[in-house]
Amino acid sequence: RDGENRAWPFMNPGTLLDAPYRPDAARAGYADLDVALVGVPMDLGVTNRNGSRFGPRAVRNIERVGPYEHVFKALPVHELRVADIGDVPLQSRFSLEQCHADIEACFMAIADAGVRHLAVGGDHSITLPILKALGRDRPLGMIHIDAHCDTSGEFEGAKFHHGGPFRRAVLDGVLDPERTVQIGIRGAAEWLWEFSYESGMRVIHAEEVDALGIPEVIRQAREVVGDGPVYVSFDIDSIDPAFAPGTGTPEVGGLTPREVLAMMRGFAGLDVIGGDVVEVAPQYDATSNTAHVAAQMALEILCLMARAPSMGQPSGG
Amino acid sequence: RDGENRAWPFMNPGTLLDAPYRPDAARAGYADLDVALVGVPMDLGVTNRNGSRFGPRAVRNIERVGPYEHVFKALPVHELRVADIGDVPLQSRFSLEQCHADIEACFMAIADAGVRHLAVGGDHSITLPILKALGRDRPLGMIHIDAHCDTSGEFEGAKFHHGGPFRRAVLDGVLDPERTVQIGIRGAAEWLWEFSYESGMRVIHAEEVDALGIPEVIRQAREVVGDGPVYVSFDIDSIDPAFAPGTGTPEVGGLTPREVLAMMRGFAGLDVIGGDVVEVAPQYDATSNTAHVAAQMALEILCLMARAPSMGQPSGG
Amino acid sequence: RDGENRAWPFMNPGTLLDAPYRPDAARAGYADLDVALVGVPMDLGVTNRNGSRFGPRAVRNIERVGPYEHVFKALPVHELRVADIGDVPLQSRFSLEQCHADIEACFMAIADAGVRHLAVGGDHSITLPILKALGRDRPLGMIHIDAHCDTSGEFEGAKFHHGGPFRRAVLDGVLDPERTVQIGIRGAAEWLWEFSYESGMRVIHAEEVDALGIPEVIRQAREVVGDGPVYVSFDIDSIDPAFAPGTGTPEVGGLTPREVLAMMRGFAGLDVIGGDVVEVAPQYDATSNTAHVAAQMALEILCLMARAPSMGQPSGG
Amino acid sequence: RDGENRAWPFMNPGTLLDAPYRPDAARAGYADLDVALVGVPMDLGVTNRNGSRFGPRAVRNIERVGPYEHVFKALPVHELRVADIGDVPLQSRFSLEQCHADIEACFMAIADAGVRHLAVGGDHSITLPILKALGRDRPLGMIHIDAHCDTSGEFEGAKFHHGGPFRRAVLDGVLDPERTVQIGIRGAAEWLWEFSYESGMRVIHAEEVDALGIPEVIRQAREVVGDGPVYVSFDIDSIDPAFAPGTGTPEVGGLTPREVLAMMRGFAGLDVIGGDVVEVAPQYDATSNTAHVAAQMALEILCLMARAPSMGQPSGG
Amino acid sequence: RDGENRAWPFMNPGTLLDAPYRPDAARAGYADLDVALVGVPMDLGVTNRNGSRFGPRAVRNIERVGPYEHVFKALPVHELRVADIGDVPLQSRFSLEQCHADIEACFMAIADAGVRHLAVGGDHSITLPILKALGRDRPLGMIHIDAHCDTSGEFEGAKFHHGGPFRRAVLDGVLDPERTVQIGIRGAAEWLWEFSYESGMRVIHAEEVDALGIPEVIRQAREVVGDGPVYVSFDIDSIDPAFAPGTGTPEVGGLTPREVLAMMRGFAGLDVIGGDVVEVAPQYDATSNTAHVAAQMALEILCLMARAPSMGQPSGG
Amino acid sequence: RDGENRAWPFMNPGTLLDAPYRPDAARAGYADLDVALVGVPMDLGVTNRNGSRFGPRAVRNIERVGPYEHVFKALPVHELRVADIGDVPLQSRFSLEQCHADIEACFMAIADAGVRHLAVGGDHSITLPILKALGRDRPLGMIHIDAHCDTSGEFEGAKFHHGGPFRRAVLDGVLDPERTVQIGIRGAAEWLWEFSYESGMRVIHAEEVDALGIPEVIRQAREVVGDGPVYVSFDIDSIDPAFAPGTGTPEVGGLTPREVLAMMRGFAGLDVIGGDVVEVAPQYDATSNTAHVAAQMALEILCLMARAPSMGQPSGG
Ligand SMILES: [Mn+2]
Ligand SMILES: [Mn+2]
Ligand SMILES: [Mn+2]
Ligand SMILES: [Mn+2]
Ligand SMILES: [Mn+2]
Ligand SMILES: [Mn+2]
Ligand SMILES: [Mn+2]
Ligand SMILES: [Mn+2]
Ligand SMILES: [Mn+2]
Ligand SMILES: [Mn+2]
Ligand SMILES: [Mn+2]
Ligand SMILES: [Mn+2]
Structure with missing residues (x-):
């Protein structure tokens, strides 16, 4: 029986979703993987509380998430060839620009190997x-769950801060704003996010969710992203701070994990080709609940990837 | 006026539900009690984070729960003869089997005295x-609120771990699976719980609650347990970790205390003849909220017992 | 651009809602203010956990709330002349009565200057x-959001404890009970609050909110308070302890911040002429979430004041 | 064997020094006790952080202190007739004066019964x-271990605040300043404590301890208090905040527990007729270390009482 | 430059002393190792607070300890062939006896391979x-740093609890009591440890350290253990709880890390052939200081092993 | 009486050493100040845990430090004209270089006004x-209290990281290495600090302090810095993590606050013309003890400045 043979949840160094640890995957050309789980311990882009450089380690230390997802009826770490390949090799703790270059190079290599992440x-x-x-090669669609639109412009001389990645992604032609939906938005920076509206993104505020209901949120999101390739970007601050206090720019009045779980399950069948879970700052996470929610959402995204129509196809990566 | 005469909430050693402390009750044959409040500080059955051996003390330290329950319009600690009789005298901190024998003996003695607990x-x-x-004497019905079905089999050579009590209870003929409902179920161990389905238990997952609505959950639970004697077993991990972080096997996406309060009140009139509140591990409870919720749910169960049709009847115990 | 010129959220001593600090405002007769933000670091009236004397400082330390409220589409700290004028000068850490006299004198002076607070x-x-x-001059209407009615009588020889301010306010003729609504009520002290019902206040319990729905709660509250001047008193313990653990008399099963945000926004247009946010005890606030929610609700109340019909009129104060 | 028969350290409600709980001792006239352990959950006298009203409960919850003290070779809870008699029945959470009257009455009754505390x-x-x-009957000598002399005068209209008990005790003729030694003194309030010097107390500052050495501190203290009856008052803030953070007026640069343990043991043979341990505020005690040190020092004082020459003599109380 | 090439301290899954992770070492016969770093996440032997099953993971998560030890002028992880080989494969979370059998088998295999640990x-x-x-093969000498002698007998039916390993080790002929020194002893269980004295161990209490001075403690310890093979067993509860709160049976008045560091460095040249660091319970370690001290002491023991006369000799293991 | 008139310790926004807040000081040319207290909330130079950007706010929130220093018999905030002038206006949260330029400009302006800081x-x-x-104008002498020498070279492409300021200061001719003493040094980076020795600094390791004794440490430090102008730079990580956990690169085995207090007082009479307190990261400071020690050390340095021979002389700045 499987339960008997698994390592205890608190044994050995923790890995992302308890996947095998393969620090040598890059050298091996990622050849035998379907999905690479990758940490990116970099927080030089923050505007308030820092600390998310410790996010990957915190998520690795969660004892029990998966392997089974009972709504998806999926065992994605076992159905697919999945490994924790460690963290992006970053060259400077002092340069946001250098880190971005290192991150791009790392994910380019993974993608070039036909591996998803x-x-x-x-x-x-x-x-x-x-x-x-x-x-x-082509702009992606995106389901973006966040308290913030992250579409503001240059700020204090920085192009690459955490408040603006999606403006630049659109301007760089790698994100299709008309196939982008942003869910959970709230807080005091609305006036910085005109770009979301101007570029054609669909913005669903946290306070709209009650009136819409989760099924309608799911319907709208599916409508926006359609059948094409979709990236899922999950910012933990989308979740209310009661459930996820460990983050740098918390906002009162957020989504509940049950709501986001329902959404994730409602996105099944979309062509999710990659995703991320960001902004976990464990210094502010007195109970480790934040990392726990992050790990669970990583499992959900992996299930979406396992169930994506293009998974396993030649052009999958 | 009552308010004037009560001890301050933080005075003296705390007791369960602020009931009188009667460490000598066993020696007195429990003769003058309707309900015995009992601590069971034993956590040798856990599979992940331990610490619930400190649960009874944590619940005793909650300053303010009850005595009045305004929806039940009940003062159960005063309406009934209730006392905190201390903890089960356990003989070994190292043997799960010995502890189970001690627990069974203790509750047998209480029941033999015609006293509920x-x-x-x-x-x-x-x-x-x-x-x-x-x-x-006869298998009981049960309302079981938990993130886990706890109906798995032998595990790592142990028959009595915390993941399987209800399988054994059915096999031992003391629990009627067809009069058992399990509410709040979720997490990654679904495949271990076939026994729940095979034996005829009704399983309501956490994610089903939104669609059903609380009134329907109540209706189904009442239908399952019917008019016979019912035990209420409340595992604090049924509650979402945001509300109850202090537990050993937390699961993302749980019930809210307001939902469970509504259920408890909706169970009024069932023949609840006993109950328990388990899995409070205060080491993980940075705010003491977990013990607070546990104490409140203990009050609710005591209200159900006070309002049970058979309370006070000769065969009540 | 505004974003560029604002101080960093963690720079300099924090102030209430990041408003300018004007400790000399009293000496200047408050002449140039529309609304004074005032701390009242006094907790001699509590019956259980103390510590809310540190509440004002905790709220000042929240890094990011406002200035924009995107549902109100308001920038109240900038639309109005608003300043943090520091704390009420209190003369005794040992006398509740003396503190109350000092508080009354301070707010009388502010009101006399035609300034709201x-x-x-x-x-x-x-x-x-x-x-x-x-x-x-005339009894006020009140929207009171709290776990407790706070209408009990003299207690342990004290007239001014935190469990009874609204009974006395009615008896003193400064609060109109028929224009008072109390929302979020729960817990074990219902029997102490007969005065609420007898005097004609509208009491909406926490457990009633699910059945009513937030829109109906808003409708009833607006109906009760009508067009006259309204005071908004927000006790943080109205919120469930998962979201706001840092308080002295927490009660299981409370409102969510999203629910209260919806209410606040639903009260727009009422003639809110003042308000308060109370009972933040940061010693019990492991994550600072409680102070964060308190700061957000202070922003909401300030928005209500900014949108009040009488704001800016001669008799505004 | 004793070890086998003792309750587990985390079982049942905790009591002071794990002594039997005797809430009925007052009614029984304390007749069969040598030493009453008494909680005094009152903090209306503080000038900064409050919370020590929770001190007795925190000390009761410490799992393991004693019963044996291996340097004294004493088992004081067993050698003497000792019980935790619960807390002083206090009548008002709002009046420092009333609390002081209640405390005096309670300890007068204990002393009248010939029982020490x-x-x-x-x-x-x-x-x-x-x-x-x-x-x-006669002024006592005192060993006072504290960061503060606590000999300042009336303050903000209060005579009974926690900064001045020993001035008043001298003026009331119940404390002999020339038989009083104050050890561990430091911090910014030196200018408030002229009375210590003027009345003839011996003051040993924390920073003097290094140069003197603990043996010399012990020698001086013994010299000051001599052979007469001595009271030992231990303020937890004497200890450095690293070891005892849970207190209301911490001061950098304090004594270590090892230093104070050495002192306590060095005081053996003095006629210690009573003592107290004060200022434990568990809200600030993230690890429970503070309550642990407090419990240990209570054990040491009880050992001193057990070894006092007059213990057991007719005039012992 | 080395500093440039090392991974960031918070990157990738943490390992013991930042050594390479070699989960496959057992299968490879440990062939190429000098020292195996091994976790033993088992806490079924405790008598009070449990949680040290999470100790290995906590020590792995410490970001920065070593690689250089500037007093030893050693880089032991690089001088020797050292790897973190993961945790002992334990078969039952419910049986202390089974765990002991698994541990013995694992370390037997390592020793059989001629590898130290x-x-x-x-x-x-x-x-x-x-x-x-x-x-x-021959009884070992031991330097045992602990608050407790751990030489008591059977307890509650258990032979293998954490209070008695060194009695049994002597009785089993694997530990030489006359070459055993126990340092830092204190607390209330002295009467359980007669075996230490009767068998000829040297016991140095915490309170003796001040009078002796660290150089004399070192001299005595060296004298006791002599030139033969020595095991170093470091129980984190030897350290005062201010420095190491995260442990299950803390005792007031302990050693400081600076004292133990001085001892460790003073033991250089002894023939230290193995060692362990135990009793880290991170649930009680609000700051992670405890795990940090544990990691540092692990580094010191590894330095002692690197400098041991027999290291590298054929009979080294 | 002063005690009566001071604001309560928890009232109003906190300021550094409770000095008056003068955010407008820069605009006023600092004209009427002797010493400016300045926050520098910047942590882009760290190599491990970040968070010290919140250091100034944490130190401001300490309730009670000073105003009196009883060993110096000084009231420096009152003897001198001292104000908290707020934080350095920093222009970029993303550029370490820009921050350094802003800091230099700010302190240049203060110095140009003849004001110390x-x-x-x-x-x-x-x-x-x-x-x-x-x-x-001339290289300064320095007393540098730290766990680290901070004299390493360029690192990961950065010249201005927190591990190397004193190498560059020497190379830039603003620090005289032969008049520099570094106290408390320890940890694993010794091999990075050759520059300290090569340039002629005096390095006193933490482990040397026991053998030397504090009086000798003081004597050597005074000898090194001599009569010329001295800067005092206090890194909180010099202090042992038990006393000061809230910092980014903690090192086991540090100095105690009592030792550093004794040093500070032993430096009286040196010509201390400025100083700083750095590396307080409150995210890791569960008790606020770290900020408390930092505030106390700031008071000590201010006392040294108040007693410096050149204070008040024309060339003072
Ligand atoms: Mn966000
Ligand atoms: Mn984001
Ligand atoms: Mn469960
Ligand atoms: Mn369960
Ligand atoms: Mn309330
Ligand atoms: Mn209230
Ligand atoms: Mn004191
Ligand atoms: Mn005191
Ligand atoms: Mn031990
Ligand atoms: Mn041990
Ligand atoms: Mn440093
Ligand atoms: Mn430094």
Whole structure:
């Protein structure tokens, strides 16, 4: 019986979703993987509380998430060839620009090998270089769950901060705004996000969710992203701080994990080709609940990838 | 006025539900009690984070729960003869089997005296010896609120771990699976719980609650357990970790305390003859919220017992 | 661009809602203010856990709330002349009565200057002297969001404890019970609050909110308070302890911040002439979430004041 | 074997030093006790952080202190007739004066019964009414271990705050300043404590301890208090905040527990007739270390009482 | 430059002393290792607070300890062939006896391969099966740093609890009591440890350290253990709880890390052939300081092993 | 009486050393100040845990430090004209280089006004631009209390990280290495600090302090810095993590606050013309003890400045 043979949940160094640890995957050309789980311990893009550089390690330390997802009826870490390949080799703790270059190079290599990925940040600025690697051939659709639209412009001289990756991704042609939906938006920075509306993204605020209901949110999101390739970017601050206090820019009045779980399950069948979970700052996570929710959402995204129509097809990566 | 004469909430050693402390009750044959509140500080049955051996003390330290329950319009600690009789005298911190024998003996003695009980654990494995004491004459019905079905089989050589008490209780003939409902189920161990379905238990997953609505959950639960004697077993991990982080096997996406309060109140009139509150591990409870919810649910179960049709009848115990 | 010129969220001493700090405002006669933000660091009125004397400082330390409220489409700190004028000068850490006298004098002076206020406590007993200052000319209406009715009588020889301010406010003629609604009520002290019902207040319990729905709660509250001047008193313990653990008399089964945000926004257009946020005890707030919710609700109340029909009129104060 | 028969350290409600709980001792006239362990959950005398009203409960919850003290080679809870008699029945959570009257009455009754006591606070103001009860026949000598001299005068209209009990005790004739030594003194309030010097107390600052060495500190203390009856008052803030963070007025640069343990053991043979442990505020005690040190020091004082020359003599109380 | 090439301290899954992770070492016969770093996540032997099953993971998560030890002028992880080989494969979370058998088998295999080890617990009971593996050919000497002698007898029916491993090790002939020194002893269980004295161990209490001075403690310890093979067993509860709160049976008045560091460095040149660091329970370690001290002491023991006369000799293992 | 008139310790926004808040000081040319207290909330120079950007706010929130220092018999905030002038206006949260330019400009302006300063960081990299501002006319002497020498070279492409400010300060001619003493040094990076020895700094390791004794440490430090102008740079990680856990690169085995207090007082009479307190990261400071020690050390440095021979002389700045 499987239960008997698994290592205890608190044994050995933890890995992302308890997947095998393969620090040598890059050298081996990622050849035998379907999905690479990758940490991106970088938080130089934040505007308030830092600390999400410790996010990947915190998610690895969660003892029990998966392997089974009973609504998907999936065992994605076992159905697919999945490994935790460690963290992106970053060359500078002092340069946001250098980190972005390193991230782009790493995800480009993974994609070039025909391998998909699920990344764990780090701050949300990491999604820009990731999208640049994944969307270079055609702009991607995106389901973006966040308290913030992250479509503001240059700020204090920085192009790559965590408040603006999706503006640049659109401008760089790697993200299709008309196939982008942003869910859970709230807080005081609405005036910085005109770009979302101007570029044609669909924005669903947290306070709209009650009136719409989750089934309608799911319906609208599916409608927006359609059948094409979709990236799922999950910012933990979309979740209310009661459930996920460990983050750098919390906003009162967020989504509940049950709501987001329902959404994730409602997205089954979309062509999800990659995703990330970002902004876990464990210094502010007195109970480790935040990392726990992040790990669960990583499992959900992996299930979506396992069930994606293009998974396993030649052009899958 | 009552308010004037009560001890301050933080005065003196705390007791379960602020009931009188009667450590000598066993020696007195429990003669003058309707309900014994009992701690069971034992956590040798856990599979992940331990610590619920400190659960009874944590629940005792909650300053303010009850005595009045305004929806039941009940003062159960005063309406009935209730006392905190201390903890089960356990003989070994190293043997799960010995502890189960001690627990069974203790609850057998209470039941033999015609006294009902409300237990505070400890891990969920304690409910097996309790049910063996209470259900020896006829199998009981059960309302089981939990993230887990706890109906798996032998595990790592252990028969009495906290993941399987209800399988054994059915096999031992002390629990009636067709009069058992399990509410709040979720997480990654679904494949271990076939026994719930095969034996005829009704399983309501956490994610089903939104669609059903609480009134329908109540209706189904009442339908399942019917008019016969019912045991209420409340595992704190049924509640979402945001509300109850202090537990050993937390699962994302749980019930809210408001939902469970509504259920408890909706169960009024059932013939609840005993119950327990388990799996409070205060080491993980940075705010003491978990013990607070546990204490509140203990009050609700005591209200159900106070309003049970058979309370006070000769065969009540 | 505004974003560029604002101080970083963690820079300099924090102030209420990041408003300018004007400790000299009293000496200047408050002449140039529309709304004074005032701390009241006093917790001698509590019956259980103390610590809300640290509430104002905790709320000041929240890094990011406002300035924009995107549902109100308001920038109240900028639309109005608003300043943090520091804390009420209190003369005794040992006398509840002396503190109440000091509070009344301070708010009387502010009101006499034709200036409105938003106070941050401190325990809920502070609202009595505040109402005495504001309601001396005519009794006020009130929207009171709390787990407790706070209408009990003298207790342990004290007239001014935090469990009874609204009984006395009615008896003193400064609060109109028939224009008072109390929302979120629950817990074990119902039997102490007969006065609410006898005097004609509308009481909406937490457990009633599910059945009513938030829109109906808003409708009833608007109906009760009508067009006259309304005070908004927000006790953080109205919110469930998962979202707001840092308080002295928490009660299981509370409102969610999303529910209260919806209410606040639904109260737009009422003639809100003042308000307070009370009972934040940061010692119990492991994540600072409680102070965060408190700060957000202070912003909402300030928006209500900014949108009040009488704001800016000669008799505004 | 004793070890086999003792209750587990985390079982049942905790009591002071794990002594039997005797809430009915007052009614029984304390007749069969040598030493009453008493909680005094009152903190209305504090000037900064409150919370020591929870001190007695925190000390009761420490799992393992004693019963054996291996340097004294004593088992004081078993050598003497000792019980935790619960907390002083206090009548008002709002009046410092009333609390002091209640405390004085309670300790007067204990002393009248010829019973000695060891008290656990609560703030340090409680020692004034205690000394008034114990010293009414003749002024006592005192070993006072504290960061503060606590000999300042009236403050903000209060006579009974925690910064001045020993001035009043001298003025009331119940404390002999020339037989009083104060050890561990530091912090910014030196200018408030002239009375210590003027009245003839011996003050040993924390920073003097390094140069003197513990043996010399012991020698001086013994010299000061001599052969007469001695009270030991231990304020937990004497200890450095690293070892005892859970207190209301911490001061950098304090004593270590090892230093104070050495002192306590060095005081063996003095005629210690009573004592207290005060200022434990568990809200600030993230690890429970503070309550642990407090419990240990209570054991040490009880050992001193057990070894006092007058213990067991007719005039012992 | 080395500093440039090392992974960031918070990157990738953490390993013991940042050594390479070699989960396959057992299958490879440990052939190419000098020292195996091994986790033993087992805490079924505790008598009070459990949780040290999470100790190995906590020590792995410490970001920065070593690689250089500037007093030893050693880089032991690089000088020797060292790897983190993961945790002992344990077969039952419910049987202390089974775990001991598994531990003994694992360390026997390592020793049989001629490889030395440094273990990280887990509770102190693990040292008995370890010593049985290492000392089977001749009894070992031991430097034992602990608050407790751990030489008591059978307890509650258990032979293998964490309070008695060194009695049994002597009785089993794998530990030489006359070459054993126990340092840091204190607390209330002295009467359980007669065996230490009767068997000829040297016991140095915590309170003796001040009078002796660290150089004399070192001299005595060296004298006791002499030139033969020495095992170093470091129980984190030897350290004062201020420095190491995260443990299950804390004792007031412990050693400081600076004292123990001085001892470790003073033991240089002894023939240290193995060691362990035990009793880290991270649930009680609010700051991670405890795991940090544990990791540092592991580094010190590894330095002692690197400098041991027999290291690298044929009979080294 | 002063005690009566001071604001309560928890009232109003906190300021550094409770000094008056003067955010407009820069605009006023600092004209009427002797010493400016300045926050520098910048942590882009760290190599491990970030978070010290919140250091200034944490130190401001300490309730009670000073105003009196009883060993110095000084009231420095009152003896001198001292104000908290807020934080350095920093222009980019993303560029370490830009921050350093802003810091240098700010301190240059203060110095140009003939005003001295005491800075609160922020990470230790801030001391380089500060020294460049203060030492431009002649290299300064320095008492540097730290776990680390901070004299390493360029790292990961960065010149201005927190591990190297004092190498660059020497190379830039603003720090005199032969008049520099570094106290408390330890940890694993010794091999990076050759520059300290080569340039002629005096390095006193933490482990040397026991043998030397504090008086000898003071004597050597005074000998090194002599009569010339001295800067005091206090890195909180010099202190042992038990006393100061809230920092980014903690090292086991540090100094105690009592030792550093004794040093500070032993430096009285040196010509201390400025100083800083750095590396307080409150995210890791579960008790606020770290910020408390930092505030106390800031008071000590201010006392040294108040007693410096050149204070008040024309060339004082
Ligand atoms: Mn984002
Ligand atoms: Mn976000
Ligand atoms: Mn269960
Ligand atoms: Mn469960
Ligand atoms: Mn209230
Ligand atoms: Mn309330
Ligand atoms: Mn005191
Ligand atoms: Mn004190
Ligand atoms: Mn041990
Ligand atoms: Mn031990
Ligand atoms: Mn430094
Ligand atoms: Mn440093």
